[in-house]
Amino acid sequence: MVTVTEQVISEIRERILDGKYGPGAHLHEATLASDLGVSRTPIRDALRVLANEDLLVYYPNRGYIVRSVELSDVLDAYDVRGTLEGLACRVIAERGMDDAGKAAFLEIIEQGEEIFRSPEWGPAQQAAWRALNSQFHYALLEASHNRHLDPIMRQIRFFPRIFDSRLNPDSDFFQKVHTREQRLRSHHDHVHIVEAMMRGEGARAEALMREHVYANRELLRGAFEAVSNQAEEEDQAA
Structure with missing residues (x-):
């Protein structure tokens, strides 16, 4: 059963990740307690956990x-992700998956196919x-089934999400990163990774995942630099 403290941790975490509590926001125990309808004790415990x-x-x-x-925080997180998620893929391929695990991945792939069957790429498809x-x-x-990977990877995936939450979906940077073509490429990467895992090809599954994460890392870095350079040129021309 989920405790009050766990509920509070989850709620505050989501507000941070979604940008409701932005960088530099001061989180006051009393305000949070009133907002969430709980005492200050679970708030205090939650803040320690999130720190x-x-x-x-x-x-x-x-x-x-x-x-x-x-x-730089996001790029560093991608570096670690590539290594650890690659390891996860190799472990899965070498240990094998049960029928439920295979069905879960095949369902995800099918849902991806459904998203990209339509040429539309609006907010609904992006979400x-x-x-x-x-x-x-x-x-x-x-x-x-590696209990050490789970908490590390969940924490590492926080940083890109926080970074994205600061961006306007209509911004040049967001549009450069989240194009239909780029996301379709990611979907195809997922297909190939799942195929390698199901065939028991550990080394290939690991390599494909590392390449997948690295490609997204470089896409993010390149788009950010392009938009930053454009902004500098516009400032100089003004």
């Missing part, structure tokens, strides 16, 4: 502040893909 997850920074005499996530993409990567952690 341990590196989502908050504690300052003596000031309290808890939502940490800022820069591009559906982001949710399915997260489902795929979390399914890897579940299927690996």
